[in-house]
Amino acid sequence: MTALHDLGAQRLRDRIAAELARTRARTALLTEAVDDDDLTRQHSPLMSPLVWDLAHVGNQEELWLVRDVGGREPVRRDIDDLYDAFKQPRSDRPALPLLPPAEARAYLATVRDKVHDLLDRVPFTDRPLVADGFAFGMIVQHEQQHDETMLATHQLRAGPPVLPAPPPPEPRARVVEEVVVPAGEFTMGTSTDPWALDNERPARTVRLPGYAIDAAPVTNGRYAEFIADGGYDDPRWWDAAGWRHRTEAGLSAPLHWRRDGDGWAYRRFGRWSAVRADEPVVHVCWHEARAYAAWAGKRLPTEAEWEKAARWDPATGRSRRYPWGDADPGPEHANLGQRHLWPAPVGAYPAGASPLGVHQLIGDVWEWTASPFRGHPGFVAFPYREYSEVFFGDEHRVLRGGSFGTDRAACRGTFRNWDYPIRRQIFSGFRCARDLRPQELAA
Template identity: 65%
Template sequence: MTDSPTPIGSAPHEVDAEALRRRALAALLTARERTALLTDSVDDDELTAQHSPLMSPLVWDLAHIGNQEELWLLRGVAGREALRPEIDGLYDAFEHPRAARPSLPLLPPAEARAYAAEVRGRALDVLDGTALEGGRPLVRSGFAFGMIAQHEQQHDETMLITHQLRSGPAVLTAPVPPAASDAADLPAEVLVPGGPFTMGTSTEPWALDNERPAHVRDVPGFLIDTTPVTCGAYQEFIEDGGYTEQRWWAPEGWAMVRENELTAPLFWHQDAGQWLRRRFGITEVVPAGEPVLHVSWCEADAFARWAGRRLPTEAEWEKAARHDPASGRSRRYPWGDEDPAPELANLGQRHLRPAPAGAYPRGGSPCGARQLIGDVWEWTSSDFLPYPGFSAFPYREYSEVFFGPAHKVLRGGSFAVDPVVCRGTFRNWDLPVRRQIFSGFRTARDA
């Protein structure tokens, strides 16, 4: 049993419009609560400052969230006149690179908040009055509302990255994630038998265009790490001269190491022979049993070569996460089809760090791998490319313009990702030199 093809924006079964409306409302409200937390926790000076040329000022993200909601829900779905047409260009992500955004005449914090709130109030009226069954693909099954909730949560993740990059004392707090009670008993790797499986989806109503359509991939057998690579394992790579041996590095990676004099993951430093890291304004000892974080694709690839292994392909990663040999079908998530819950995965910024490797046994996949959803984004060896039969929807700039060898695929989400954005089919991508993102990895080898 596999996903059967259905049009984008449609659901696999009869649509329960009111349930979809409630789901969309909850997703929009949850996203806005998080946006408020991330922007209300710092003063106006910090909102308007650029904490890194890699990131926008937080106030840009805040108004951009409102502008995209206006464009797609008020103008696109409801056909209403523009509230602030003069600001569209300021908040067009393709018109202005992040490094240049502080020089733009951006809305000041109070005005940005008021604009986003006004748009939200009107958008909820649109949600209440829009038929979600049938109709245009943009609104079918609540797609446009789900897309906007996902968009806001994606910017919340980028704002959390900005919080990590900012200097100064901690302003965010969260409890520690659960321990891994049986980590010592886990095998180092698990076998994923060869054969076909269904990759991607044609039935997930809020899946984005690059996750579609469902298609069959035949993947030879392979072994994959049971958990993401830990900080302790990565320290062994460092201590064995990992950053000084050119043979482990792809040319782009070695150039990055030499140019930036890299010796460890981003935010790590050594003091009196001990590795420390800075995490959201706190300096702490690097936890050996936690998945390594803030490493680039180049670093992940070098570690894998050093370990005599390799990064999994994107298809291998998804098969390990979704394929159920007993039924022959692909699950929505490693644990099954039910939505994420706190006992299954580390998502939604409930914690401000990954859980120890081996945590969340109930969230394991049929092959026995753990933490494939949440904790850290996992680099794969694959370029970001379209699936067979790909069709851009509802705009080319979400996925299509990024296809090609310049970007590598990451899968699985992180502790900073909300469940509405995280599925077993969800695809993320970034440049292979990026380190500020909440990225880790696991390794694989041929069976």
């Protein structure tokens, strides 16, 4: 038994080491692709300078792994306040005495050396923070989330392209308009995924009436029809808050779109190209998504509806970890991990479809839902309230599914993201749902 236990612990250490290295390589790519001036410049008041994110991921790694798990002496206690996201609003961060790029990189290297030393020795005990390597998984996910944030900053920066990536695959399957999800129970959330975060827990049984959901995210072509039909100029499709924001912000198309003759072009990481009709629309806020859904005679799905469509297997009645099963995502399943720099056209990932035939639920674009961000019944904050609990309430709306910029470590069928309904610098899109008609209910 001891030998088996030791073997399992070593496999976990090897997995953690590989995830830490893979994640840090992505951080390096995002921060070494530009010069020091670009690293220290604020490219949008909505985003931090890239160099702040760089040192922040190291500071979180030091706080949780070196100091808390390892009980070691601080590396740089003097910078804790500088890289506290709650104490330092993004708009103020450029004026802080931040570590310059070379010093930030040296700091990250020092912290990582201590973490590797710790990883060789730490017992994966029943202490919740270290059981199943949770603290290390939390740090991997945290850094990957900031990598996606830095990718969004790259999309906002001016200047020539600096991030190379091949185009996503072409469509491989025809996708129907919508799928009917029958009434019944399913398991929402998780109580068993070892690296799931507190807001994904605990699992519970949810019963939903039957509904229809789009088999794919709303595309650029469909969204352009909404624009052409005067959707941005007709208050019928907007609620009061959405119409007020549309008017005050002067919204008339997704972020990064501009007119191009009779059509549209979009800018993607420094490159302009014609808008492709069969790609999921991206960079729309919740208000825009809701208005489109109303115009289309539909609505946004609730978070529970989205998750049932993504995880429920009608053949077994169980909820899968991902739409395709429990196996980790591969390149055939989903557009994740910055492998490509824009959403793949609809039908590009048939191997990633759910048992009901719902496509591209994971990757491509974060999908707005109708639901405000709240804890699941039985929620317990862990390991700190500031990860998610302080954001609960009606101010934030839930997004699900991940984007092309989301890493596989920070994305699964239970993973929950959230943001203000006016935000659209994130890689956000949506799909629609609707209630079933009487004749459909009777069928």
